Amino acid sequence: MRISARADYAVRAALHLAAARDAGPLKAEAIAHAQDIPHKFLEGILNDMRRGGLVHSQRGGNGGYRLAKPAEAISIADVIRVVDGPLVSVRGVRPPELSYTGPAASLLPLWIALRANVRQILDGVSLADVASAELPSQVSALTEDPASWENP
DSSP states (O other), X not given: OOOOHHHHHHHHHHHHHHHTGXXXXXXXXXXXHHHTOOHHHHHHHHHHHHHTTSEEEEOSTTOEEEESSOGGGOBHHHHHHHHHOXXXXXXXXXXXXXXXXXXXXXXXXXXXXXXXXXXXXXXXXXXXXXXXXXXXXXXXXXXXXXXXXXXX
């Protein structure tokens, strides 16, 4: 699985909004500067997040962006899906829509298992979890294995 720059920027922007939830709306420029994200690129991402129901925007001098729901109610997967689509695809196709024959037939259950694991992790972690640096125990346990940090 590859996390696109767009998804990375979207999650970072959403986390910035989660951390500043009591500060009122934040301007895209401020988020872009704080997270080192190209401003124009972030504007497009925030518009997708607005259309996807994750953020509200407010115009005017005191305007900006804020989360549309509590950070506890928005998973990392929600953010990625809004800006990038399905979490796992093969050649742009969702695994249940694929079919293989012969020796490759068992690839389909492998792709389904991969998707299930990605969903379990990303759907199980909220913006609040990451913003508070309190990841769920099953996620933290995966990071405790030194092999998780190595490049194969």
